[in-house]
Amino acid sequence: MSVDEDDSEMDFSEDDCGYEDYYNTAEDCDVEQIDLYKTDPEYFAFECLNVEQVERLLNESVEMLSNNLQITPSLAKMLLHNHEWGCLTITAEYRRDAGRLLVTSCVKPPVPPDTSNSSSSVGMRISCPVCVSSILWDKFSSLCCGHSFCNMCWAMHFEVQITAGISTGISCMAKGCEVLAPEDFVLTLLTKPQLRDKYQQFAFKDYVKSHPQLRFCPGPNCQVVLRSKEPKAKRAICSYCKTMFCFRCGGDYHAPTDCNTIRKWLTKCADDSETANYISAHTKDCPRCHICIEKNGGCNHMQCYNCKHDFCWMCLGDWKCHGSEYYECSRYKENPNIANESAHAQAREALKKYLHYYERWENHCKSLRLEEQTLTKIKSRINIKVMNSSGTWIDWQYLMDAAALLAKCRYTLQYTYPYAYYMEPGPRKELFEYQQAQLEAEIENLSWKIERAESTDRGELENQIDIAEKRRTTLLKDFLEV
Amino acid sequence: MAALPRRIIKETQRLLQEPVPGISAVPDDANARYFHVIVTGPEDSPFEGGLFKLELFLPEDYPMSAPKVRFITKIYHPNIDRLGRICLDILKDKWSPALQIRTVLLSIQALLSAPNPDDPLANDVAELWKVNEVEAIRNAKEWTRRYAMDN
Numbered sequence: 001m002s003v004d005e006d007d008s009e010m011d012f013s014e015d016d017c018g019y020e021d022y023y024n025t026a027e028d029c030d031v032e033q034i035d036l037y038k039t040d041p042e043y044f045a046f047e048c049l050n051v052e053q054v055e056r057l058l059n060e061s062v063e064m065l066s067n068n069l070q071i072t073p074s075l076a077k078m079l080l081h082n083h084e085w086g087c088l089t090i091t092a093e094y095r096r097d098a099g100r101l102l103v104t105s106c107v108k109p110p111v112p113p114d115t116s117n118s119s120s121s122v123g124m125r126i127s128c129p130v131c132v133s134s135i136l137w138d139k140f141s142s143l144c145c146g147h148s149f150c151n152m153c154w155a156m157h158f159e160v161q162i163t164a165g166i167s168t169g170i171s172c173m174a175k176g177c178e179v180l181a182p183e184d185f186v187l188t189l190l191t192k193p194q195l196r197d198k199y200q201q202f203a204f205k206d207y208v209k210s211h212p213q214l215r216f217c218p219g220p221n222c223q224v225v226l227r228s229k230e231p232k233a234k235r236a237i238c239s240y241c242k243t244m245f246c247f248r249c250g251g252d253y254h255a256p257t258d259c260n261t262i263r264k265w266l267t268k269c270a271d272d273s274e275t276a277n278y279i280s281a282h283t284k285d286c287p288r289c290h291i292c293i294e295k296n297g298g299c300n301h302m303q304c305y306n307c308k309h310d311f312c313w314m315c316l317g318d319w320k321c322h323g324s325e326y327y328e329c330s331r332y333k334e335n336p337n338i339a340n341e342s343a344h345a346q347a348r349e350a351l352k353k354y355l356h357y358y359e360r361w362e363n364h365c366k367s368l369r370l371e372e373q374t375l376t377k378i379k380s381r382i383n384i385k386v387m388n389s390s391g392t393w394i395d396w397q398y399l400m401d402a403a404a405l406l407a408k409c410r411y412t413l414q415y416t417y418p419y420a421y422y423m424e425p426g427p428r429k430e431l432f433e434y435q436q437a438q439l440e441a442e443i444e445n446l447s448w449k450i451e452r453a454e455s456t457d458r459g460e461l462e463n464q465i466d467i468a469e470k471r472r473t474t475l476l477k478d479f480l481e482v
Numbered sequence: 483m484a485a486l487p488r489r490i491i492k493e494t495q496r497l498l499q500e501p502v503p504g505i506s507a508v509p510d511d512a513n514a515r516y517f518h519v520i521v522t523g524p525e526d527s528p529f530e531g532g533l534f535k536l537e538l539f540l541p542e543d544y545p546m547s548a549p550k551v552r553f554i555t556k557i558y559h560p561n562i563d564r565l566g567r568i569c570l571d572i573l574k575d576k577w578s579p580a581l582q583i584r585t586v587l588l589s590i591q592a593l594l595s596a597p598n599p600d601d602p603l604a605n606d607v608a609e610l611w612k613v614n615e616v617e618a619i620r621n622a623k624e625w626t627r628r629y630a631m632d633n
């Protein structure tokens with residue numbers, strides 16, 4: 001690296017708001033990260049922050065901008081909140097046309113205030129336009145727009161706004177004036193401690209929500225804020241409450257499906273819940289002896305307790321034709337001639353197609369829950385085994401690992417169905433469905449074996465785990481686009 | 483009941499002393515925050531000749547919060563729904579404590595002169611107002627005659 005390059009880098013880092021500094025700037029770390037991105041399609045760098053850490057982070061930006069532009073911290077905070085905390089953009093914009101920036105950010109009025117009759121003398125009383133009481137002139141305040149109101153009225157205005165959940169968006173009381181009240185202005189005039197707390201809580205929420213690198217953990221009652229340098233649709237896990245979610249949309253993690261598609265899918269499922277209800281049955285009849293069978297595990301590979309027939313829960317077909325080479329159950333066979341059919345037939349076909357994907361989506365979701373119960377059963381089974389000196393805790397650990405991996409694979413598999421539903425037919429869809437079928441076969445195999453594991457012979461199961469995880473990552477590598 | 487704020491007293495006095503042309507607003511005998519309002523249908527509007535009754539209530543935190551206003555007389559208007567609720571920006575997010583009862587009533591009068599079907603509250607009325615203004619105006623006149631005249 002030449003000396004010049006070094007210099008230019010220095011220049012750059014002086015101007016940015018410490019964002020780079022905040023992250024590990026050491027080069028070897030970057031290299032490591034790039035490698036992780038290559039090998040793990042789900043790799044995502046993020047950190048979990050508590051409220052104090054977030055406040056420190058925000059204040060760093062505020063200080064930096066306030067120093068850069070020689071403006072008050074309060075003003076800097078308003079600008080940052082209005083411009084997604086982009087220090088560099090604000091600095092550039094400010095240097096180009098400060099007046100315009102301040103007006104469009106509702107920091108200053110479009111027309112400067114008229115100060116011609118602002119002469120005041122000690123003991124002078126003025127009438128407040130809001131409460132129409134005559135009050136000592138020094139009990140008045142105004143924002144930079146010059147609209148002057150008595151302090152009592154300001155405080156009442158803030159109270160009403162804060163009670164309505166508004167904080168950073170509180171504007172001047174004058175008719176049609178859009179100038180925003182900065183934090184220090186509000187806090188100076190707001191006297192009730194309870195309201196001050198509320199204001200600060202609401203403002204904090206607004207600041208985090210306006211910051212592209214920050215996300216509130218969606219976990220119930222969790223205060224953690226997650227931060228990532230690249231706010232993508234990737235898997236984030238709260239280190240505190242363990243909630244797993246998509247960093248971009250905040251919903252349940254949904255790879256390989258993207259944020260828009262999953263939203264579309266979930267809306268569709270909610271709208272069509274009536275139609276789909278009939279399939280959510282927990283029982284089906286054995287296709288051979290017609291005895292009623294209840295599904296009580298996650299595995300789709302069913303064995304009739306009466307006639308011992310092995311069949312598939314999803315399609316009720318013989319399980320023999322569900323081997324990994326010819327696993328067809330996940331694929332929907334579209335009618336190639338559908339364009340020429342009647343509107344009625346097309347509608348029926350559309351519903352059939354939706355139900356095919358919905359059934360599988362819903363089934364994996366249920367299986368995940370059932371397998372959680374299985375896990376509890378496995379744990380108590382291991383307990384008994386260890387107590388009877390059949391292996392040690394360590395010997396049995398592999399089974400727990402296998403169950404955890406099974407859940408991870410099934411989760412991804414669940415989210416492959418909305419993805420496939422919206423895919424255009426063609427070679428790419430064929431490849432996707434091929435990989436999906438492979439994963440499907442591997443997972444049902446694994447689920448069957450975990451439910452029945454009786455020995456500490458881990459070889460075969462560990463092999464199976466390996467294959468399943470490889471199939472999962474291959475699918476994500478090929479189809480996860482973020 | 484708490485003492486009436488000076489602001490409300492002042493506004494009431496002025497409304498009674500210099501009423502807005504075409505509008506009468508009288509406080510209720512029992513509740514000084516409740517006003518009986520009558521708005522005359524503006525000239526050259528489909529509401530001409532009609533007298534429209536409204537109720538106006540000043541909430542506890544007035545003037546920090548907007549007054550609550552509602553048409554009592556039935557009216558065929560794209561920004562007023564069947565319950566008499568009014569779609570007017572200054573009654574919602576554009577409210578400012580510096581605005582007054584007087585300004586609100588003037589804005590309502592102006593809304594009668596210039597209905598705005600692009601910001602509708604009564605969807606069916608707004609729809610007709612957009613696709614067939616002639617028929618919509620005929621309906622508005624008919625409603626005015628039926629509900630807002632000699633009663």
Ligand SMILES: [Zn+2]
Binds near residue numbers: 174177179
């Ligand atoms: Zn102002």
Ligand SMILES: [Zn+2]
Binds near residue numbers: 128129132151153
């Ligand atoms: Zn005042």
Ligand SMILES: [Zn+2]
Binds near residue numbers: 217
């Ligand atoms: Zn959390």
Ligand SMILES: [Zn+2]
Binds near residue numbers: 249250254258
């Ligand atoms: Zn997402």
Ligand SMILES: [Zn+2]
Binds near residue numbers: 306
């Ligand atoms: Zn059977």
Ligand SMILES: [Zn+2]
Binds near residue numbers: 313315316322329
């Ligand atoms: Zn099947």
